[in-house]
Amino acid sequence: MNEMTGNEQSSSYGSATVNSTPTVGVFDSGFGGLTVLRALVARMPQARFAFIGDTARLPYGSKSRRTIARYAQESARFLVNQQGAEFLVIACNTASALALDAIQDAVAVPVLGVIEPGAEAARAASHTGDVLVIATDATVRSHAYSTACRAQGLRVLEKACPLLVPLVEEGWTSHPVTAEVIRIYLDELNAEAAAQGMNPDALVLGCTHYPLLRPLLEQAVPAGMKVIDSAEAAAEAALRIFNELHPESLPPAGRVRCFATDSVDKFERLGSSFLGQPTGKVELVDLGG
Amino acid sequence: MNEMTGNEQSSSYGSATVNSTPTVGVFDSGFGGLTVLRALVARMPQARFAFIGDTARLPYGSKSRRTIARYAQESARFLVNQQGAEFLVIACNTASALALDAIQDAVAVPVLGVIEPGAEAARAASHTGDVLVIATDATVRSHAYSTACRAQGLRVLEKACPLLVPLVEEGWTSHPVTAEVIRIYLDELNAEAAAQGMNPDALVLGCTHYPLLRPLLEQAVPAGMKVIDSAEAAAEAALRIFNELHPESLPPAGRVRCFATDSVDKFERLGSSFLGQPTGKVELVDLGG
Numbered sequence: 015m016n017e018m019t020g021n022e023q024s025s026s027y028g029s030a031t032v033n034s035t036p037t038v039g040v041f042d043s044g045f046g047g048l049t050v051l052r053a054l055v056a057r058m059p060q061a062r063f064a065f066i067g068d069t070a071r072l073p074y075g076s077k078s079r080r081t082i083a084r085y086a087q088e089s090a091r092f093l094v095n096q097q098g099a100e101f102l103v104i105a106c107n108t109a110s111a112l113a114l115d116a117i118q119d120a121v122a123v124p125v126l127g128v129i130e131p132g133a134e135a136a137r138a139a140s141h142t143g144d145v146l147v148i149a150t151d152a153t154v155r156s157h158a159y160s161t162a163c164r165a166q167g168l169r170v171l172e173k174a175c176p177l178l179v180p181l182v183e184e185g186w187t188s189h190p191v192t193a194e195v196i197r198i199y200l201d202e203l204n205a206e207a208a209a210q211g212m213n214p215d216a217l218v219l220g221c222t223h224y225p226l227l228r229p230l231l232e233q234a235v236p237a238g239m240k241v242i243d244s245a246e247a248a249a250e251a252a253l254r255i256f257n258e259l260h261p262e263s264l265p266p267a268g269r270v271r272c273f274a275t276d277s278v279d280k281f282e283r284l285g286s287s288f289l290g291q292p293t294g295k296v297e298l299v300d301l302g303g
Numbered sequence: 304m305n306e307m308t309g310n311e312q313s314s315s316y317g318s319a320t321v322n323s324t325p326t327v328g329v330f331d332s333g334f335g336g337l338t339v340l341r342a343l344v345a346r347m348p349q350a351r352f353a354f355i356g357d358t359a360r361l362p363y364g365s366k367s368r369r370t371i372a373r374y375a376q377e378s379a380r381f382l383v384n385q386q387g388a389e390f391l392v393i394a395c396n397t398a399s400a401l402a403l404d405a406i407q408d409a410v411a412v413p414v415l416g417v418i419e420p421g422a423e424a425a426r427a428a429s430h431t432g433d434v435l436v437i438a439t440d441a442t443v444r445s446h447a448y449s450t451a452c453r454a455q456g457l458r459v460l461e462k463a464c465p466l467l468v469p470l471v472e473e474g475w476t477s478h479p480v481t482a483e484v485i486r487i488y489l490d491e492l493n494a495e496a497a498a499q500g501m502n503p504d505a506l507v508l509g510c511t512h513y514p515l516l517r518p519l520l521e522q523a524v525p526a527g528m529k530v531i532d533s534a535e536a537a538a539e540a541a542l543r544i545f546n547e548l549h550p551e552s553l554p555p556a557g558r559v560r561c562f563a564t565d566s567v568d569k570f571e572r573l574g575s576s577f578l579g580q581p582t583g584k585v586e587l588v589d590l591g592g
Contacts, residue, residue: 070365072365073362076359076361076569177469177473191480191484194483277366
C-alpha cells in the first residue's frame with residue numbers, strides 16, 4: 015500500500031495528484047539526521063520529505079557492517095516502496111560509511127550519503143589542503159572521512175569527540191561546560207595536527223548532532239579556519255540530484271513526515287531543535303528484526 | 304556442554320573437582336556492571352565468576368519491557384546452563400527494573416537485582432527518611448528506585464544525569480569538567496528537594512558507571528549526606544545468598560571470565576578500570592537475535 019495516497023493535499027494543486035509531488039526519503043539510525051532534513055527542506059520547498067529514524071536498533075556504531083547493511087536496507091525499502099521516495103539521502107554517518115553500497119543494491123533510486131559531500135566541501139574550502147574532522151567514535155574508527163578526504167587530495171586528521179552528542183541531547187548547546195569540552199577537544203586536535211606538520215584551515219563536522227554546536231565551534235576554532243557542515247554539503251548535493259530529476263517548475267509542498275522504529279518520545283522531545291521546526295507527530299513503524 | 308569443565312584449576316584443590324567451585328553469574332547490558340562484579344569479587348574469594356555483557360543489543364533503556372525481558376532471559380540461561388552459575392546477580396539497573404520477574408521465571412536459581420539492595424541500604428543510612436537517587440534517563444523513567452525506596456518507607460526524589468556515563472567512558476573520572484557537571488546536577492536536585500520540603504541525607508548511585516565518580520560525588524554532596532553505592536549494596540546481599548548456599552569453608556578461587564555479545568574492544572579497553580583488575584580476554588558469544 016502506498017501511504018502517500020492519503021487526502022492531506024490531494025486538492026492543493028489543481029489537476030496534480032498527490033503522487034506527482036516528489037518525495038525525498040531521508041534515513042538515519044536516530045533523529046540526529048533531522049539536521050540534514052532541515053538543510054534539505056530549506057533548499058527544496060517543492061518536495062515532500064519522509065524521514066525514518068531506526069531508533070529501535072541504534073546505535074549502529076557498535077554493530078557489524080553486515081548488520082548495519084541489513085538494517086539500513088530495510089529502512090531504504092520502507093522509504094522507497096511504502097513512502098514513494100524518488101531518491102534517498104542517508105543522513106547517518108555510520109550507515110554512509112559502512113552501508114552505502116548495500117543500500118544502493120537494495121533500491122532502484124539514487125542514494126546519497128553525507129561523507130562524500132562533506133569531503134568535497136572540505137576540498138572546496140581548504141587552501142592549505144590540510145583538514146580536520148570531528149565525529150563520533152564509530153565514524154572515526156571507520157576512517158570513512160579520511161578515505162573520502164584523501165580521495166580529494168587532502169591531508170586529514172580525525173578526532174572522536176564522544177561527549178558532544180550527549181551534551182547536545184542534554185540541551186546544553188550554548189552551555190559553558192560544552193564550550194570548555196569543545197576547547198579541550200580542539201586544543202588536542204590542533205596540537206596533534208601541529209605535531210604532524212599540518213596546517214589545517216577547515217574543520218569538518220562529521221556527525222549530524224554537531225550543527226547544533228556550530229556557534230560554539232565557530233568561536234573555538236583558530237582564526238581563518240572554516241567550519242564545514244556535512245549536513246549542508248549533503249543538502250547541496252541532494253539539490254543537484256533533485257534539479258536533474260525535476261527541471262520543470264513545481265509548486266511548493268514542504269510537508270514532512272517523520273517515522274521511528276521505537277521510542278518516539280525522545281524523537282518528539284528533541285527533534286524540533288534539530289529540524290528547526292516542529293517534527294509533528296512521529297509515526298511508529300515496525301521493520302521487524 | 305558445561306564450559307566449566309576446563310582444566311585451568313582442576314588440580315588446585317586436591318580431591319575437589321572444578322565443578323565444586325561455586326560459580327556466580329553476573330549479567331549487564333554492557334560492561335558498567337563490572338563495578339558490581341568488582342564488589343562481588345572482593346567479598347567472595349571462594350567463588351568463580353562468569354560475567355556477560357549483552358553489548359550487541361545495548362542500550363536496553365530505549366527498548367520495550369518485553370524485548371528487554373527476552374534479551375535478559377537469554378543471558379540468564381547462558382550463565383546458568385552453559386556457565387553453571389548457581390545464582391545470578393543482575394548488575395544492570397534497567398534489567399533489574401523491568402525484567403527481574405522474567406529472569407526468575409527463566410532459570411531455576413536465585414536471582415538478585417541491584418535496585419532492592421540499593422533501597423535497603425538507603426533506608427539503613429538515612430536518618431531523615433528522605434533520599435535522593437541519581438541514575439540514567441531510562442532508570443529514572445522506570446521509577447524503579449522510587450517504588451523500591453517508598454516500599455522501605457522513604458521519601459525519594461530521582462534525577463536523570465545523562466552526561467555522567469559518557470564522562471566516565473571518556474575517562475574523565477577526576478576531570479574538572481566532570482566535577483562541574485556533577486555540581487550542576489546536584490545543585491538542581493538539592494534545590495528541587497528543598498522546594499518539596501525534603502531534608503535528604505543520602506544519595507543513591509543508581510547506575511553502574513557512577514561508582515567511578517564516587518570521589519567527585521563525595522566532594523560535591525552537602526555535609527552529612529551519605530553516598531550509597533548500589534553495587535556495594537547488591538554485593539552485600541549476594542554475599543548473604545552465597546553464605547546460605549555454602550555454610551562450609553571453601554578454598555579461594557577468584558577466577559573471572561568475561562563474555563560479550565559484540566564489540567569486545569571497548570569492553571577490554573574500559574573494563575579494567577570498572578573491574579579494578581584486568582578483565583582478561585573477553586570472549587565473544589552469540590545469543591542469537
